[in-house]
Amino acid sequence: MNRSTRRGYGLRLGALVLCLLASTGILADEPTAVVASQGAAVVTLADIDTYVEHIPPVDRAKFFDNSRRVQSLLRNLLLQKQLAKAAVEAGLDRKPEFQAPLGQVTDAGLAKAEIERFRESLPKPDVAQLAKEEYLANREAYASPEVLDVKHILISTGTRGEAEARALADDVREQASKDPSRFDALIESYSEEPGKAQNKGVLHDAGSEEHAPEFAAAARALAKPGDVSPVVESSYGFHVIQLLSKIPAKQQSFEDVRERLEAKMLKDYTERAVHRYTDELRNHPIDANEELVESLRTRYGQPATAPAAAPPAK
DSSP, X not given: OOHHHHHHHHHHHHHHHHHHHHXXXXXXXXXXXXXXXXXXXXXXXXXXXXXXXXXXXXXXXXXXXXXXXXXXXXXXXXXXXXXXXXXXXXXXXXXXXGOOTTSOXXXXXXXXHHHHHHHHHSOOOOOHHHHHHHHHHTGGGXXXXXXXXXXXXXXXXXXXXXXXXXXXXXXXXHHHHHOGGGHHHHXXXXXXXXXXXXXXXXXXXXXXXXXXXXXXXXXXXXXXXXXXXOOEEXXXXXXXXXXXXXXXXXXXXXXXXXXXXXXXXXHHHHHHHHHHXXXXXXXXXXXXXXXXXXXXXXXXXOOSSOOOOOOOOO
16 A cells, blocks of 8 residues: 555545544534524524523533523524524515624524514504403403502500500590691601601501501591591501591593503504414424533533432342
8 A cells, every 4th residue: 555545545534533423422512513403493502602601600500500491591592593594584684783793693683683573564453442342341440549648646566565555546546636737746746657757657548458457448438638547456556547638549431541451452462473473483393412412511510419320230
């Protein structure tokens, strides 16, 4: 065998070895190695390396130590690739607004553009009748609730017995009933509410669920500004309440809410259509290289927890 023949044989043998190495997975960590595919979309190690750049180095090993998180990442990248492909087919990659600063079109940018293109392509339904039907079926949902603003005096049971606190609250209530105009002075002298210095005893929307139920019920029972409640007991202690203002509940007319309802109907319709579109792409069969997927667990650092050891042979 002359030198030329030996050189040609060596080149062929080298190529054969490379093929064998690739087929056995020894070159599986090449950036172009395909981790998963779905339809015409493929996710390579390079794609995952690019994604990992957005994860702080100290968190990378922990991220890939969670198999569900890895599966979710692969599904999301595959969906992004499919949407990007659809965007290219629609010519969106040639639009300047979808170009990255370095002139490279990103899959994320194209995927977002494709979703927006799909939204804009949807036929606009006539939502006027649907909005009317929604209003008639749920009129109570379109009523403005009653709004109450009050002042109150809190006599706490934290520093005295219940009987003593009740007696003091009764006395304060009697003073307030005799001269409601002195309520601010009584707040200053007697109230033990922690926020008194800031709110001067004023509570807004006092009939709402934000407040103790006993307190809210007593506030709702007051009829006109200046009225003073009986002593009310709650988990905070004893209260005396004075009504500042009361705006009654009001049923909004259809015209009051029509524009808002129609906008919501249109938004809901659009989002349902987008979900159907992306779900259809997500539901295409996925072909994953299990060895490469498993290799991600240690590609970006050693995980804190090692895989469970195999049981000892019997």
